[in-house]
Amino acid sequence: MIIGVDYYPEHWDKEMWITDAELMAKTGIKLVRLGEFAWCRLEPEDSRFDFGWLDEAIGIFSERGIDVVLGTPTNCPPRWLCEQHPSVVPTGRNGSPNPIGIRGHRCVNDPVFLGYAQRIVAEMAEHYKDNKSVVAWQIDNELEANFCFCPTCNEKHREWLKSKYGTLQALNKAYGNVVWSGEYSSWEQIDPPYGDYNHAWLNPAYMLDFNRRASEDTVRFCNMQAELIRKYIPHAKITTNTWFCENMTDFYKTFENLDFVSYDNYPTTDIPKDTENIYTHAVHLDLMRGIKRENFWIMEQLSGGMGCWSPMSKTPRPGMIKGYALQAFAHGADTVVHFRWRTAAIGAEMHWHGLIDHSNVPGRRFAEFAELCGEAEKLASLRGTRLRSDVAILYSSDNEYAFKIQPQTYGMYYMEQIKLLHYAFAGLGLNVDIVGQHEELSDYRIVCAPEMYVTDESVVRRLYDFAESGGTVILTNRSGVKDSSNNCIQAQLPTVYSKLTGCHAEEYDPIGGDSVRIKFGDGDTFTGKQWCDILNADTAEVLAVYDSNFYKGNAAVTVNRFGNGRAYYIGTVGEKALYRKIALKILKDSGIPFTDSLPDNVEMTTRVGDEISARFIFNNTDVSQEFTLDGRNITLKPFEMMIEEI
Numbered sequence: 001m002i003i004g005v006d007y008y009p010e011h012w013d014k015e016m017w018i019t020d021a022e023l024m025a026k027t028g029i030k031l032v033r034l035g036e037f038a039w040c041r042l043e044p045e046d047s048r049f050d051f052g053w054l055d056e057a058i059g060i061f062s063e064r065g066i067d068v069v070l071g072t073p074t075n076c077p078p079r080w081l082c083e084q085h086p087s088v089v090p091t092g093r094n095g096s097p098n099p100i101g102i103r104g105h106r107c108v109n110d111p112v113f114l115g116y117a118q119r120i121v122a123e124m125a126e127h128y129k130d131n132k133s134v135v136a137w138q139i140d141n142e143l144e145a146n147f148c149f150c151p152t153c154n155e156k157h158r159e160w161l162k163s164k165y166g167t168l169q170a171l172n173k174a175y176g177n178v179v180w181s182g183e184y185s186s187w188e189q190i191d192p193p194y195g196d197y198n199h200a201w202l203n204p205a206y207m208l209d210f211n212r213r214a215s216e217d218t219v220r221f222c223n224m225q226a227e228l229i230r231k232y233i234p235h236a237k238i239t240t241n242t243w244f245c246e247n248m249t250d251f252y253k254t255f256e257n258l259d260f261v262s263y264d265n266y267p268t269t270d271i272p273k274d275t276e277n278i279y280t281h282a283v284h285l286d287l288m289r290g291i292k293r294e295n296f297w298i299m300e301q302l303s304g305g306m307g308c309w310s311p312m313s314k315t316p317r318p319g320m321i322k323g324y325a326l327q328a329f330a331h332g333a334d335t336v337v338h339f340r341w342r343t344a345a346i347g348a349e350m351h352w353h354g355l356i357d358h359s360n361v362p363g364r365r366f367a368e369f370a371e372l373c374g375e376a377e378k379l380a381s382l383r384g385t386r387l388r389s390d391v392a393i394l395y396s397s398d399n400e401y402a403f404k405i406q407p408q409t410y411g412m413y414y415m416e417q418i419k420l421l422h423y424a425f426a427g428l429g430l431n432v433d434i435v436g437q438h439e440e441l442s443d444y445r446i447v448c449a450p451e452m453y454v455t456d457e458s459v460v461r462r463l464y465d466f467a468e469s470g471g472t473v474i475l476t477n478r479s480g481v482k483d484s485s486n487n488c489i490q491a492q493l494p495t496v497y498s499k500l501t502g503c504h505a506e507e508y509d510p511i512g513g514d515s516v517r518i519k520f521g522d523g524d525t526f527t528g529k530q531w532c533d534i535l536n537a538d539t540a541e542v543l544a545v546y547d548s549n550f551y552k553g554n555a556a557v558t559v560n561r562f563g564n565g566r567a568y569y570i571g572t573v574g575e576k577a578l579y580r581k582i583a584l585k586i587l588k589d590s591g592i593p594f595t596d597s598l599p600d601n602v603e604m605t606t607r608v609g610d611e612i613s614a615r616f617i618f619n620n621t622d623v624s625q626e627f628t629l630d631g632r633n634i635t636l637k638p639f640e641m642m643i644e645e646i
């Protein structure tokens with residue numbers, strides 16, 4: 001396994017480059033990421049390129065056996081470019097240009113910007129094509145869907161709609177524009193969602209398309225760079241460092257034409273009181289692995305307390321630096337690059353801490369990081385081993401967008417049931433894949449399809465086929481609600497899934513912050529929150545009923561035999577234990593082995609290879625955990641990872 005760091009030679013005096021590289025080599029660092037924001041130093045004036053300093057830095061690292069990931073600097077066009085060609089700067093929702101100097105100040109559709117971006121990327125690729133130390137390329141930085149409101153983007157949007165709908169009549173129909181007299185009578189009337197108000201006031205069909213197009217713009221921009229790099233370096237390994245942000249690109253389309261996934265991983269240093277939340281890290285990692293169903297990299301990994309645009313967070317507790325990097329390995333990362341080597345002393349991010357503090361005296365966090373490097377070295381033989389899963393959870397970018405556009409009820413968010421279902425199976429020691437909704441399902445035995453809100457007919461068909469041929473599906477509330485345009489389907493919920501689930505909702509109750517009791521046939525009771533589908537069984541067996549509210553006695557959880565398989569339906573958002581109960585029943589019914597002795601937030605995954613396989617057991621809590629595993633008594637310190645060959 002490989003450990004790297006993110007490094008900014010342009011931030012430090014040259015004398016430091018050598019001492020830094022020496023300490024890196026001594027510590028066991030094998031990789032640095034360079035260059036992703038350095039356009040103003042790589043092209044200080046229009047057409048004058050200066051790679052000398054970067055060559056020198058790369059040379060210093062490569063002499064010490066440290067490889068390089070090069071970032072293309074297209075996230076930050078230099079000031080001279082913005083000044084000469086103001087059109088490169090994106091326009092915000094208020095119709096004015098975005099500020100320069102924060103970063104991300106470029107419109108990925110602006111033809112002038114694209115010309116300059118292509119040129120700097122081509123220059124870099126040409127210059128470094130024979131440099132053996134450059135082992136991978138990162139395109140831009142933390143790409144987001146293109147929420148630019150400039151005239152070029154507005155025109156692009158109209159073109160996109162023209163090619164999707166053909167005629168204005170078709171578009172008006174698909175959007176239901178008759179509502180509030182919103183029908184377009186010319187394409188020029190179609191504007192982006194200007195204004196700083198709640199997007200929920202806007203037409204949801206129009207908003208979903210806007211998001212889809214904005215994502216496609218960014219993906220096209222990314223692909224353009226990848227193709228260009230490959231023109232010079234046919235076998236280049238290309239990625240982009242993705243993340244979870246407000247306007248995300250579609251993960252699956254983003255990486256379709258890239259070689260591997262990389263992710264920026266900043267687990268919280270402030271342990272949430274609600275332990276459900278700590279689960280997020282594992283879920284995100286499994287989602288990253290699921291994008292290409294391949295091992296991935298962490299391109300930025302927690303190294304110190306975080307802060308700058310928000311007040312500073314707690315410094316990582318002892319064990320976190322090492323534990324969270326090993327956790328990434330446990331979930332399928334083969335390379336973890338820490339952000340960043342040393343805390344910046346200049347610029348807006350001076351409070352986002354690296355491994356070494358401003359003092360430049362390596363301290364507690366660095367010592368732990370050095371231990372991690374040693375451990376990673378020992379794990380070298382596990383590189384390339386894979387996680388195999390019987391359980392998949394489906395994720396959809398359309399759903400992610402659609403829930404953001406229209407919040408359903410107080411407290412409800414898309415990832416929550418994904419996390420709860422993930423926890424249910426992963427807490428029983430199983431590997432869990434989180435995959436795109438269009439993924440082939442035949443490798444799996446259990447597919448969780450939570451909140452399948454925006455309907456894609458091909459996904460519906462695949463879920464029916466999966467159950468028909470013997471698989472187990474878990475569906476939940478807010479499934480089959482919308483058609484592919486984001487309009488409501490006019491049938492009893494879960495509409496297109498009703499035959500599969502063998503139940504229907506006669507009404508629903510968005511209870512928001514209230515709770516509800518639900519009771520299983522065996523007397524077990526659980527709390528539900530946020531939402532209650534008031535269910536009636538058609539062909540399904542009722543597993544649990546509501547035990548409070550006016551729908552006391554109506555079904556809350558059902559299971560239906562379908563073909564050779566089964567479909568569960570969960571009508572509310574339950575507490576963790578509810579999902580565990582269902583997971584246990586399914587695993588027992590299907591004869592899939594599980595481990596039920598793991599305490600809360602002790603995570604277990606398995607990586608399998610031809611030569612070697614290993615089990616990773618991680619205490620993702622800040623207290624010691626004692627438990628038994630295969631008849632052995634095990635104690636894990638806070639954030640300790642135990643790795644054992646199997």
Ligand code: GLA
Binds near residue numbers: 352
């Ligand atoms: C992101 C960015 C980095 C840096 C870190 C920390 O992940 O990619 O450039 O800004 O956040 O703030």
Ligand code: ZN
Binds near residue numbers: 091107153154
């Ligand atoms: Zn634009």
